[in-house]
Amino acid sequence: MRKFSTALGSAIGCLLVGSGMIASASATELTVWCWDPDFNVPAMQEAAARYNKLHPDVKITIDNIAQNDIKQKLQTQLLAKVTDGLPDIVLIQDDNAQRFLQAFPGAFEPLSDAIDMKKFAPYKVAAATFEGKSYSVPFDSGxxxxxxxxxxxxxxxxxxxxxxxxxxxxxxxxxxxxxxxxxxxxxxxxxxxxxxxxxxxxxxxxxxxxxxxxxxxxxxxxxxxxxxxxxxxxxxxxxxxxxxxxxxxxxxxxxxxxxxxxxxxxxxxxxxxxxxxxxxxxxxxxxxxxxxxxxxxxxWGGSSWYVFSSAKEKATAIDFLNTVWANDVDFYQGILVKQGAISSLLAARDGDAYKAVDPFFGGAPVxxxxxxxxxxxxxxxxxxxxxxxxxxxxxxxxxxxxxxxxxxxxxxxxxxxxxxxx
Amino acid sequence: MIPAGKLANRALVHAILAAASFASIFPFYWMVVGATNTSADVIRGKTSFGANLIANIENLLAQVDVGRVFLNSAGLAVVGTVLTLLISSMAGYGFEMFRSHVREKVFALLLLLLSIPFAALMVPLFVMVSSAGLANTFIAVLLPSLASIFIIFYFRQATKAFPSELRDAARIDGLKEWQIFLYVYMPSMRSTYAAATIIVFMLSWNNFLWPLIVLQTPEHKTITLVISALTSAYTPDFGVILVATILATLPTLILFFVLQRQFVAGMLGSVK
Amino acid sequence: MKDTPLARSKIARSEQVNGWLFVMPALALLGIFLVYPILWSLWISLQVGKGSNLHFGGFANIIRLFGDRVFLHALTNTCIFFVVQVPIMIVLALIFAVMLNDSKLWGRGFYRTAIFLPCVTSLVAYSALFRSMFEADGVVNNALLALHLIAEPIQWLTDPVWAKVMIILAITWRWTGYNMIFYLAALQNIDQSIYEAARIDGIPARARFLRLTVPLLKPVILFTSIISTIGTLQLFDEVNNITQGGPGDATLTLSLYIYNLTFQFMPSFGYSATVSYVIVAMVAVLSFLQFMVAREKS
CATH class of the missing domain: 3.40.190.10 (Periplasmic binding protein-like II)
Incomplete structure (x- = not known):
């Protein structure tokens, strides 16, 4: 089942590539902004590594920038209507998302057409839904x-x-x-x-x-x-x-x-x-x-991944999120163990890592x-x-x-x- | 024989300065101690040296290309300081030595402009810099700060103490105006330049908001940007952060230490 | 040089030309990098709307200012910080500078570096430390209790008044050494023989300070007080890092409010630009007053 969904994800990816949405023949570069060097940065690095196994030609750069700094950079550039410096993918905390979606209409790419949002915890999807479309791939749950x-x-x-x-x-x-x-x-x-x-x-x-x-x-x-x-x-x-x-x-x-x-x-x-x-x-x-x-x-807290509509490699960015973040249950077991990131992808809860008991918390299956x-x-x-x-x-x-x-x-x-x- | 009153006076001066020094040094000491401890110990308020310094340094090196970041910051600060001092001290000198009604009005306007919060100017400045193709370049970081109203104002005020007889003498000797500035004014204002160097270097080194907006790629990051990124973790590693902040503090401190000798009374002799 | 009308007008013209030559590079840079952004932000301050959906609103933002309780609160706090803190810091910096200017003072290199240290100590480190020192059971309260100066712990961080006091202590701590540098540099330009003469005439130290040092340093005192005024009216770092404007907005400043309006709340750039110009207006009035006071005394 897990293999099937991964295969499906990459098939969609191939379709996008095949349909010519990705123009460059040379190595594709994706940039991601996120903020915690012990948490979402290594989780994203792991995701990138997994994606690279399937698509070695995609180079994913992850830039660690403080959350408040990301807000300042995004807002200044969106207001200046200069999007060259923006990344392809950015992490935004859930309770901030609606603010961005409404203040800068058209800046973010709706993802609900390409990615099945039913796979995620409903409250996470609701946080990023604006005018009927959902704009994020949910990351960690708070x-x-x-x-x-x-x-x-x-x-x-x-x-x-x-x-x-x-x-x-x-x-x-x-x-x-x-x-x-x-x-x-x-x-x-x-x-x-x-x-x-x-x-x-x-x-x-x-x-x-x-x-x-x-x-x-x-x-x-x-x-x-x-x-x-x-x-x-x-x-x-x-x-x-x-x-x-x-x-x-x-x-x-x-x-x-x-x-x-x-x-x-x-x-x-x-x-x-x-x-x-x-x-x-x-x-x-x-x-x-x-x-x-x-x-x-x-x-309390929790954040999600967003894709900019101005992103040069939009299709690849969406494919990357879909392949790993929306389908790879194994990946979520790894980031749970290493970073303590609780998946919003409901299927990930059935993985082995979630069954483990923790002696720190008196042997409870936390x-x-x-x-x-x-x-x-x-x-x-x-x-x-x-x-x-x-x-x-x-x-x-x-x-x-x-x-x-x-x-x-x-x-x-x-x-x-x-x-x-x- | 020193009179008793004078001795008591001396003691009082030392007591005040020692108290102020202690209050000033303690947080610095804490920072140095913190860099040798684990993050948990820092939070618990441990005030004795620990054994975690090497681990903290290794952690920092693993996360950050320290050499690169340091070079970026240093390059920006050195070039920025030299150019800012030159351009702004010239302007301060010009405003004070050559009086005209128009320039007085311009100067008053400058003082007013000095007080506009930078946040209000950031967006249009960014539009300008990007349309000139300068986004994500060090030049874009430097350009808006080279003419510093703050430093122009400082030099203008300090120039009021520059004796006009010196200039008159130089003119009689046949020096051109730029020669007077370079060979008479600059050397005799050494302590002013020393103070301004410290201040401009510090401002440039600590500059945060504008580099944050303009610089986009990891290769261009400066040390202040990196420290900000380190502190935003949900569980910040204070040991590592303090190692990074010490690194960020040292250059200004060393510069101060070197230049403070310019403040020694009577070293230059007064300008006569 | 012959003192003829022709020569005089020639000198006057060369004075003019040279004056512009010296200030031109700076003015050119400022013209490019300051004037356009300022015009833009003035224009934006007349706009209302969320984020990039802006439309012309006339004086709507100025009207909004007067009904904005949070703005008035931030304005009051900022004024309190300014009125209390700037004079204390200027006087302290001047006293330290004069003490450290004594060439016979033993260990003054050490004192000088020590008192300068706070302005290079990292903000992250010192705000974390200040918070822990000023906790209810922190070092400061323990010391005051031990000295019997207070009967019960002061709630430095959670009481609205004491939080302001703590912020004032923090700013003074950080910026006194910085201001001292300007005075130390300026003291070098004073002719030592004036002091010698005064000393020989038997004028006491305090009178020498008030009648000689202060008047001679007046241009630099004016400079530091205007710079400190601007700095305090734009106060952001300390309140953002130590108290986050709390408890309950007790230490919210105009700059922190502008920051919140721009980056934390639903972005309303027009309104935050308007609040920025309130700071400009305040600086204009205060600098004018400071110049007037300085002029009257002379």
């Missing part, structure tokens, strides 16, 4: 989990089973007990990162928008519940305030706090502390209390769990104003943490968003 220290939980009398299928209120109770018994705060939070609020909201199938794309703040029950939960976490006194990414990750990797809610990509950061092997476990996200449609599944959860993440429309709303929420977080009213915060967020979205 499916969320609750990472926690089993030794701290045990000291407070809790077993891993106690964290399955619970609500946030129940988790806060557990956190309070952990703090009382061990003295460790349960979470650490940064006022400049509203990711945990977004993750809670998406777990109930909601984002910041109404179906027709207008801001939806005041009557957004999951958002209100998420902010209420945020407020309760601080009121319970189980949160250590931090500032900045290194302080944030430092608090739980050093054992100072007991747990963190994050995307699956945090696994690597946690496992980098080999001395803590066997002391960690991963549970699904708690459910929001009193919200219809609340689930245990959400997403990848299989993440893969199971990822199929159930509610699809939401990220829309174009995620960053604006996100900043408006961040502005209110310190006040909420100090015990301020959530309703007032919602009103302030709404006022600001209405002013900014114009």
């Amino acid at each position: 499916v969320t989990g609750l990472f926690y220290r089993t030794d701290y939980l045990e000291a407070a009398g809790y077993k891993p089973a106690d964290l399955e299928d619970i609500t946030w209120d129940q988790l806060i109770k557990i956190g309070t007990d952990v703090k009382a018994k061990t003295g460790h705060d349960f979470f650490d939070l940064d006022f400049s990162e509203a990711g945990v609020v977004r993750a809670m909201m998406q777990s109930a199938g909601k984002w910041f928008l109404t179906p027709d794309g207008q801001p939806d703040i005041l009557d957004n029950a999951p958002l209100k519940a998420a902010l209420d939960t945020y407020s309760k976490l601080w009121k319970a006194g189980i949160v250590k305030p931090v500032s900045g990414w290194s302080a944030y990750t430092g608090a739980f990797t050093s054992g100072e706090v007991a747990a963190v809610v994050s995307g699956a990509w945090m696994t690597g950061t946690i496992k980098a502390n080999a001395d803590q092997s066997g002391k960690w476990a991963i549970a699904p996200l708690p459910k929001l209390d009193g919200v219809d449609g609340a689930t245990h599944y959400s997403n 990848w299989e769990n993440f893969a199971k959860w990822l199929g159930q993440v509610p699809a939401v429309d990220y829309g174009t104003f995620t960053q604006e709303v996100n900043s408006a929420i961040q502005e209110q977080l310190p006040a909420i943490a100090k015990g301020g009213s959530v309703d007032e915060a919602l009103k302030a967020i709404n006022d600001r968003v209405e002013q900014q979205v114009q």
